[in-house]
Amino acid sequence: MARGVKTSATTAFLALAAAYVLVPIYWLVISSSKNAVQLFNTNTFLPPAKLSWGANFHGLFTYENGDFAWWLLNSFIYSTVTATLGTAVSTLTGYGLAKYSFRGRRVVFGLVVGSLMVPATALVVPLFLLEHYMGLTNTYQGVILPLLVYPFGVYFMSIFSADAVPDTLVDSARMDGASELRTLWQIGRPILMPGMVTLFLLSFIGTWNNYFLPLVLLGTETRFPLTVGLSAWASTLNVAGAGQPLYSEVILGSLISVLPMLVLFPFLQKYVARGLTFGAVAGE
């Protein structure tokens, strides 16, 4: 077959796959500009004659005392704090496992890798009960603390530290009389930074997208992240007589909840891709 035909065929297939990916996002953008009446009465894939973004924004942010603004803020809080602290803990732990020998090191390592296989299901219900006992349910810390246990992050950072931070550099810092933590901070950190950025991003995205854990642990609307809040609104759509149906709020809210990630993605893709692949490629 001629090269030109192969290229066209390839491009056609790739474009088709791209359409599959983009159609819902395109639909989300278009639909967010329609109010409830327009949603049911205009063509699904075309913008309405009169854009209702203004009314929709107003409705979204004023419904139920501005709960949506809380959800947006909360998602940022959960994601940023979890990613920052989680990366710090994972880096510290991974570096410790990689650069030092101590009793039980292999045990810890085994725990980390083994825990990767345990599905979250087995933990959420008893975690809820445990947190209730500790008074942590329905709090920010209650959601963040469990998420700081990030076995993948520890594993990633331990391999990364072993490979990237030369023992000689660490030894010479020690000779100079620097404490271990100081060594990590001054020598290790700059070297580990790309890995830390990757981990931060993966953790941020994972937390932003998390639904099950906050669903179970949180009871007050103003503490919900976007995932739990929007799904709560969506669940009223099928209930008869639940006040005015929240189609526009749910659609515009969904769009806003994916915007931060979508906007950052061209910049993040490189880091994230490397991080995701790491787990697969490491050990080869």
Place this chain on the structure above:
Amino acid sequence: MAARAAGPAGRLAVPALPRTSAESGAAQRRRRWRASQGRSGFGMTAPFLALFAVFFAGPLIYSIVLSFRSPLTGNFTGLLNYRTVFSNGAYWSGVERMAYFGVIQVTVMIGLAIGLALLLDSPYCRGRKVFALVYFLPYAVPGVIAAIMWGFLLEPDLDVALKVPHLVGIASGPLQPLSYRWALYAIMLIVTWEWTGYNMTILITSLTNVPAQVLEAAKVDGASEVQVAAKIKLPMVRRTVIFTIVLSIIGTLQLFNEPVILNDIASIGSNLTPNQIIYNTAFSFGNEELAAAQSVILALITVIATVAFFAVVRRRMEPLQATRAVAK
């Protein structure tokens, strides 16, 4: 609790350690020095271990303890809850349904991911960076939001495209992907949409590790692009493919977000997946003990499925090692 970014359940790659030596005076000093280093190292892992103990090991152990308690009295009751799970038809229907789901959806998704990765890696691809980015976009979308979006798109009242087959005369009414008969396939569509790009991204990054000289050699030998893809590239990323399949298997058995949201929007059923059943048992029936037993069994099924898959695949991997050694 993290997203599906997890490490391989394969070989432990433990970093090498300095060796101990004979006990001279200098060696004694070194040993004491190393002990203090060891303490620092342990100190560094302490925060993680504390969190791990409280928020991971604790719930896990508590889960197992709960599963042996009676829901009514709270006393130890042996295997009662486990016997209940084994006699619960709905739970095993859920597991069976997920097996069916996994066989179809994981195959289609990984197949698509491999296909896209190979196409992007081929010389016939134009606009590789743009396509790669586009396919990766769904990773930015939370599962529940994806389910909401698709829940609307698959609703005939909201999506004119579903009415087209009826208008054209092929179907007797508007398509109803969220009806009882088709709901599971609708979920497959959504999950594939969400994760194909993620898996493809992992594969394509792996493909960049294929040594250039091997590809050159193949081209010199006159191999077509398709042959190169099938016989050289694909086998070289076999380990990555296995990794993505394992992650997908684990994810399938844990399916929760999408069926729950779709059930809220379109009443597709509240007992479709084992995780939904566990959630209902714990929070609707208030029966945490039974839910714990159900969770433990699900965890075991997941581990068994993963290990079984590895066993099957490992046996097929031995001859490949030789080829790769030569290639390197």
Place this chain on the structure above:
Amino acid sequence: MRLKKLVTLGAAAATLLGVVTSGAATASAAPTKITFTWWTWTTNPKNVIKNFEKAYPNISIPAPPDYGSGGTFYSKLTTAMAGGTGPCVTQVEYDHLPQFLAAHDLVNIAQYVNKYKKDFPAWVWGQVSQNGGVYAMPEDIGPMGLMYQPAVFKKYHLAVPATWSQFASDAVALHKADPNMWLDYFAPNDADVLESLWWQAGARPYVLEPNGTWKVTVDGPVEEKVLNFWGNLVKKGAVKVDDDFTADWGHHIGQDYYAAMVGAGWSPTYMVDAYLPSNSTQTWAVTQMPQWTPGAHATANWGGSTNAVTKDCPSKDVKYAALFAAYINTSKSGLEVDEKPATPAGGGRGLFPAALARASVPQFSAPVPHFIGNINALFSKYAEQVVTNFEWSPWDTEFGNFVTTQLAAAAAGKETWDQALQKTESQLVSYAKSVGYSVES
């Protein structure tokens, strides 16, 4: 230094404020400011609270949170009670009382509310009592009848069905004459109405025997007879399969799909008026439920709730919580709010109160939009014809979960209606045993 000054200022202001406000409280039922939580899914709860706080100014109740209704609400309630963070007073439907009773979640308030026993129908008081204790105050009931559009029946020359066999032939005839209309709908997602239909037919799927064993027969002959009746109509297309209380179902009512609907005292408000567009010309009437035995007057109860005081209520507040639960459903002003329309304009809850004094409220005889006749008087009559020996089980939530899954499968043709009930029976018995009850099927 600055901080100390602020604190002193603050304390002074608080004392001043306290002096000013406490002087205003005259008739109060409590020495100090009492506050407790109330959970409900009824409409306009703020007006209910306002009305109560007017009579008892020293009691303050925050607006109830919005936890959905039915299953969603009970999920939240169960979880909260398990964690000890439940409300002081909560709405609980009659069919869920055994569940919370078995979990020891409800407080015996007999000493505070026994004086109200004479104010309610005997069968209602029986539903909230157990072993001499009283565990909830009845709020509203749902005596059942048949709502129908007389004009449609006239148009197609159909007799208003006095028996179920007449109902069946009417259904077939109607849908044949008008393919866009059905006599009624069948809701595979509604376990409650199925249990009520069983109730009317004299079935007793759950019986607590004197020795403490539960006899469960959800696949008994009467139960199967009732379900197959509806299943056959579904198969013939004479009755539409429609998940009730969903948005689509509401649209269908507005679009005039149904010539009749089996309903309860609250149905004119919550099943018809809620979904009719303002320009609708539908006109409805109410008659007795179709009978299995010609000439009989048996009916059942569908829905209706109570307000119960829970174990999570601090013991010093229990007295006032019981007072609240009693006041809002027995006092004249409470009943007035209960019976006003459940709209923002109406400001009420649109309930059919359980209390016999319901007829003394002017609103009782007020015309209901889109309905002719004094429908509340009719429902009151039916309230006295409710079959008396029906019992609920402690596993109504589980029953709902199991049976609706099976009904959905049967409605999709994956199994027979009998199989649906048999599977439900085995699941329910097995579950109840696993939780520690002594059960026989």
